[in-house]
Amino acid sequence: MRKRIIFILIAIVIIYVIFGVLTALSIKKAIGTINSASSAIKVQDLDKAKADLKTAKGEFQTSQKIMVVFAPIRVIPLLGWYVADAQRGVAAAVSGLDAASTAADAITPYADVLGLKGKGTFLGGTAQERLAKAIEALSKVGPQLDEVGASLASTRKDVDQIESWRYPNFLPGSPGAKIDNIKKAVDQFESLIVDSRPLLLVLPQIMGQDKERKYLVLFQNDKELRPTGGFITAYAVFRVNKGVISSEGSDDIYRLDSTLLKKVSAPAPMVKYLNVSNLNMRDSNFSPDYLASMKTFEDLYQSSSGKKDIDGIISLDTQFVLSMMQVLGPVDAYGTKFTIDKVDACSCPQIIYELERYADQIVAYEKGSRKDIIGVLMQSLMAKAFNAPKGQWPSLLEAIVNDLRQKHLLLYFHDPPSQAAAEKINFAGRIYNYDGDYLHINEANLGGAKSNLYVQEKVSQVVKKAKDGNLDKTVTISYKYPKEMDNCNLERKTGLCLAGIYQDYIRIYVPKGSKLIKSSGAEVAFTASEDLDKTVFEAFFTVRPQGTAKIELEYSVPIKVTNQYKLLIQKQPGTEGIMYDIDALGHRQKAFPLTNDKELIVKL
Numbered sequence: 218m219r220k221r222i223i224f225i226l227i228a229i230v231i232i233y234v235i236f237g238v239l240t241a242l243s244i245k246k247a248i249g250t251i252n253s254a255s256s257a258i259k260v261q262d263l264d265k266a267k268a269d270l271k272t273a274k275g276e277f278q279t280s281q282k283i284m285v286v287f288a289p290i291r292v293i294p295l296l297g298w299y300v301a302d303a304q305r306g307v308a309a310a311v312s313g314l315d316a317a318s319t320a321a322d323a324i325t326p327y328a329d330v331l332g333l334k335g336k337g338t339f340l341g342g343t344a345q346e347r348l349a350k351a352i353e354a355l356s357k358v359g360p361q362l363d364e365v366g367a368s369l370a371s372t373r374k375d376v377d378q379i380e381s382w383r384y385p386n387f388l389p390g391s392p393g394a395k396i397d398n399i400k401k402a403v404d405q406f407e408s409l410i411v412d413s414r415p416l417l418l419v420l421p422q423i424m425g426q427d428k429e430r431k432y433l434v435l436f437q438n439d440k441e442l443r444p445t446g447g448f449i450t451a452y453a454v455f456r457v458n459k460g461v462i463s464s465e466g467s468d469d470i471y472r473l474d475s476t477l478l479k480k481v482s483a484p485a486p487m488v489k490y491l492n493v494s495n496l497n498m499r500d501s502n503f504s505p506d507y508l509a510s511m512k513t514f515e516d517l518y519q520s521s522s523g524k525k526d527i528d529g530i531i532s533l534d535t536q537f538v539l540s541m542m543q544v545l546g547p548v549d550a551y552g553t554k555f556t557i558d559k560v561d562a563c564s565c566p567q568i569i570y571e572l573e574r575y576a577d578q579i580v581a582y583e584k585g586s587r588k589d590i591i592g593v594l595m596q597s598l599m600a601k602a603f604n605a606p607k608g609q610w611p612s613l614l615e616a617i618v619n620d621l622r623q624k625h626l627l628l629y630f631h632d633p634p635s636q637a638a639a640e641k642i643n644f645a646g647r648i649y650n651y652d653g654d655y656l657h658i659n660e661a662n663l664g665g666a667k668s669n670l671y672v673q674e675k676v677s678q679v680v681k682k683a684k685d686g687n688l689d690k691t692v693t694i695s696y697k698y699p700k701e702m703d704n705c706n707l708e709r710k711t712g713l714c715l716a717g718i719y720q721d722y723i724r725i726y727v728p729k730g731s732k733l734i735k736s737s738g739a740e741v742a743f744t745a746s747e748d749l750d751k752t753v754f755e756a757f758f759t760v761r762p763q764g765t766a767k768i769e770l771e772y773s774v775p776i777k778v779t780n781q782y783k784l785l786i787q788k789q790p791g792t793e794g795i796m797y798d799i800d801a802l803g804h805r806q807k808a809f810p811l812t813n814d815k816e817l818i819v820k821l
Contacts, residue, residue, distance in 0.1 A: 250276060261611055263328050267321045274314040280307050302379045309375035313403070316368035316410075323361035327351045329607065345603050349460025352424045362414045369407040376403050415638040423635050425457040430528045431465070432457065433518075436591045437502070439534040439791030440573060440667035440715070444659050444724075445502040445510045445627065445646060446534050446791030450575070453592035454525055462599055465525075467592025470499045476523040481516075486722050490663045490757055505659040505726065505789070506749055507532070507646025508636075511629045529630040532646075534791050535569050536625040538594065540616045542568060544609060545601045550593045563715055565670060573667055573713060622813045624790035643814060646790055648726065648749045653783030654680070654688065654776055655751065657726040660789065664759075666717025669791075671700040672760065676811075677798040680782065688774040689734075692725065695767050702762035719760040723768065726751040726787075730775040738768040778802070784817040 250273035257266035284304050291297040291304075376399060384392035423430065432455050437447035453467030474497040482488075483496040484503050493500070498517045502510040511530050518524050539557060542548060547556045548568075557566040563573065575590050602613055620626040627646040628639040639645040648657065658676065662669055675695045683689045698719060705714035723739075731752040736743040739756035746753050760766045782801050794810035801819045809815070 261608065263321060263325065267318065267325075270314055270318045270321060274311060274318065277307055277310045277314065281311065298380075298383055302383070305375040305378050309372045309403075312368045312371040312375070316365045316372065319361055319364045319368065320410075323358045323365070345461050348603075349424070349426075352460050353421050353426050358417065362410060362417070366407065366410050366414075369403065369410060373400075373403050373407055376400050409642075412642045415634070416642050416644075419632070419635045419638050422632060423457075423630065424460045426459055429456055429458040431455070431526065433525075433527045433530045434467075434591075434595065435470075435514075435530060435532040437532050437534045437791060438572070438667070439536060439625075439793075440569070440670040441665070442660055442662045442669040442789075442791050443500075443502050444505045444661055444789070445507045446532060446624065446789075448662070449499045449502060449514075450572075451589075451591040453589070453595060454527070455595070464592050464596045467589040467595075473521060473523050474498050476521045477517060478522060479517075479520040486661075486755075486757075487663070490720065490722055502532075503661070504749075505657065505724070506648040507627050507790070508629060509749075528632065529628070529635070531629070532627040532790075533620075534625050535572055536623075536791075536793060537620045538568060538572070538598070539566060540620055540625070541598050541602070541613070544612045544616050545598065545605060548594065548597045548601060550590065550597050555594070563670065563713075569670075573670075573715060623793075624788060624813070627790060648751070648787065649785070650750060651783075651785040653785060654690075654774055655726065655728050655785050655787075656692070657751075657787040658694065658789065659724045659726065661722040662719065663722050664718050664720030665714070666703070666705055666719070667713075667715040668698070668717055668719035668760075671698060671716055671762075672719050673697040673699070674792075675796045675798070677800075679800045680784075680802055682778070682802060683773060686777045688776050688778070689771070690727075690774055691769065691771050693767065693769045694723075695765070696760050697765050698760045698762050700762050716762050718762070720757070721759065722755070722757050724748075724753050724755045725770065726753055727772065728752065728774050728776060732773045734771040734773060736768075736770045738766060743770065778821065780821055782817075782819045782821060786811060786815045786817070788812070788814055 250269050253265075253269045257263075257269060281304075284307060287300050287304070290300045376396075379396055379400075381393040381396040381400075384396060386393045421427070434453045434455055435449050436451045436453075437443065437445065438450045439447035441448040443449075449470050451467060451469055452473060454465040456463050456465055477497070481496045483491070483493050483500065487493055487496070487500060487503065491500070496513075496517065498514055498521075501514040501517055504510045504513065514530065542555070542557050547554050549555070553571070555568045555571060557568060559565065560567045560570050563570045572590075605613065617626070621628075621644045624646055626644075628644050630636045630639060636645065640647050656678070673696070677693045677695075679691045681689045696719075698716075700716040702718075703714050703716045704712050705717040726749065729747065729750055729752050733743060733745050733754055736754070736756070739758045741757040743754045743756040746755065754770060754772070756768075758766060758768065782804075784799075784801065786797065788811050792811070794812055796808055797811050797815075798808045799806040799817065801817065802821060804819045804821075806817065806819075
């Protein structure tokens, strides 16, 4: 009897080993097929990617069937965890591939428009006409997006049940960290699909499918940083009719300001630090919330004799222009070739230098003949985009989406559904409410120079529990200004004032009810107030070329944490990759550049 039992146990072990090997081989084969699909996507071969995704799904489904034999082991303590996790991982792969296949099917009709190798249905007409047809049809993909969202919800449910603490990071490959990254990626992708659906539904209206739309486009010079991205230098008006975009003119913002028919008092900080008494449109983007700033801009715009009926305001900065040219190459305007080649005069791309020459009011940069430079550049970029080889379109679309995510391109629409959709997907530059800790550092360069071209900035945060159970925080902002000072004398005859004294009006937005304990580094001491349903600590300081500065604040936050700490950091538009270093309740986070709004969740 005993020998029989031993024989049965050995047989069971052998069977499980065989099935384990078969499962491993099946999964390995499926992963290889996924890698093949990924390679096909990189070379924009949609048909091959779809075929590989379908094959990979079938291979994982085979693994699922094989793994059924391991179900009894799930009742065994400890070992059962890992068997269950393996089954959940394979199930998540199946539903994830289901989502990918559905998404691929959804974009197949637009393969030609998107620059993909596939059986697109919009092959005729000009690039603008094909784009217009695709935009019209995109509003009909809602049901397919719902299917993708449902599959991703199933993926998330399986992945969320896999606890990363079961897989210590001291093991090869840091498996626990990889599991956390996969969870985060699935959550973000699911949110993107769900949130983008309303925007796709209103995209035809935004692009003038039902009637012509007219948008005011503002150029914000992020090298002279202001709350929503930069000093407003120029503007243009564009018409959009059934996806076809055309310019209706552009000009320097100072000319538009000269047409104002009423006077509005400037905000107190501008009166004090910028030495102005009346608010102009060029300075109206003083709220960190883009919607609030554009409401102020429009209030002034309505009193201008140069106003036009518009359907919204789109703002862009120098980084947007640069990212477009990185895909499209040099652009011709006014008989000049604009490039991204570095020039010694500013140690920056030539297009940036030319835009700064335009923005410099002292030398005027032939504004009499180039007053509409922004509109002409945008028109040239659009013409080059629509005539670009279709293989460039995926890179171009990726660049535009990245600029929207990174707030180098901001949207504001009069149409409520369009505005709600832009806000839902975080393309509208809003300051959001958040259930947890919050930080938004907002700065305004009130010195006139283009110092943000050179000033380097780093932020560190240390979060601790206070005796009362709330949070105590220390935020340190370090500035380094390595450039030599330019000649910024108002009487100068030549040269640009790029590297001047950096005069910074800073506001730090934190959870409402936070209390300032102490601060240092500012020339004008920090004060506390409330704005946008947040507590705001504000001050003023300067940094001279080849100098440094350090701002430090200690404050309490009326938030109690138990099993996890949550923090939302909102990026200021116009900034680019400021490094953040965070110690959250003893959990040191890897330093990262803040390229877009970032949520941090630390399990305690």
